[in-house]
Amino acid sequence: MTLQIGTHTLENRLFVAPMAGVTDRPFRMLCRELGAGYAVSEMVTSRKELWGTLKTSRRANHDGEPGPIAVQIAGTDAAMMAEATVYNIERGAQIIDINMGCPAKKVCNKWAGSALMRDEPLALEIVQAVVDAAQPFNVPVTLKMRTGWSEEHRNAVKLARDFEAAGVQMLTVHGRTREQGYKGSAEYDTIAAVKAAVRVPVVANGDIRSPEKARDVLAATGADAVMIGRAAQGRPWIFREIAHFLETGTHRAPPLVAEVRRLLLDHLVEHYALYGDYSGVRTARKHIGWYVRTLPDGEAFRARMNTIEDCAEQLRAVGGYFDGLADRMDRMPVQHLADEEASSGEEEAACAVD
Secondary structure, three states, X not given: OOEEEOXXXXXXXXXXXXXXXXXOHHXXXXXXXXXXXXXXXXXXXXXXXXXXXXXXXXXXXXXOOOOOOEEEEEOOOHHHHHHHHHHHHOOOOOEEEEEEOOOOHHHHOOOOHHHHHHOHHHHHHHHHHHHHHXXXXXXXXXXXXXXXXXXXXXXXXXXXXXXXXXXXXXEEEEOOOOOOOOOOOOOXXXXXXXXXXXXXXXXXXXXXXXXXXXXXXXXXXXXXXXXXXXXXXXXXXXXXXXXXXXXXXXXXXXXXXXXXXXXXXXXXXXXXXXXXXXXHHHHHHHHHHHHHOOOOOHHHHHHHHOOOOOHHHHHHHHHHHHHHHXXXXXXXXXOOOOOOOOOOOOHHHHOOOO
16 A cells, blocks of 8 residues: 655555654665665754754765655744755755654753644744745655643644644654653554544554554554554564565564574664764664664673674674574564563654654
8 A cells, every 4th residue: 555745655654753863864774675665864953053063964864765755854943944944855855744743851841842732833833834945846744743742732633633734744643642751552542533633644653563553553543654663673674574464464474584684784884884983883782782682692792782892893793693693593583572662761762753
């Protein structure tokens, strides 16, 4: 089943969630290779003075990435968000996504992210400014939000109608309030209510960690697609597992250890190329840790990995670990951290995740 956003036809209805510090270009491309039909970039700030920083330039790097290129922007000023829209379109963005879903304190304390849901007039002003800025380029605007600010203030349905009227062409709803952060369980009744209230595609997000859960959430909400975040960390093949299950009703066999070894090593090479040796070896540790955390001797290997400060040595260590693993098992475990949360626990790494 395909999905249309503006002039772009997405390959399927399985999306990668934008996660700051995680969904960089190498990770997005890996998820696309393994069955994701759409991937949104890490959050890019609307603060012009930060556009020249190394962090922002890496987040805006789409070299070799399959389209459509979707860039998420965040901010609290309508004019700045409009300027950020044009800036990113001129650098290759084919879809602009507005962040009103991130609950991280460093974002919400500045009234960006999901905090904007508490100021409905400002939220709508920002959306209209972004839509107007993107319109001359024929670039569609999408938006990710939460169910509301708090349990007592679930305003996703009202805002969804307003955003649709302003020209937003797809809405993603995470099934928690800003107040919840990532605690407790996601609820899907509000997502279903949003879907019933608007005509644009609606994407369900939150706690989707297995093929069965994806099926159940699609059925419960009537959503057009699902967005997956934390469950893809260390398990990027979850997208093809879900796609197979939705199509056939049966489970796809877990990947061979040899395939995972190849995928991870190729991912690391691309990661180093983007970040350079010094940052690359350090920022790669979290990805490696997600892969091995439930595998035999995984904790010991993670501890060792944190002492390695050379890319070539890190590659050799990872290759050697998976070679040893292949001697003990042919395939990866059937359930690979499907019900666990991201190990980092960092708000930034979880920002805009499910």
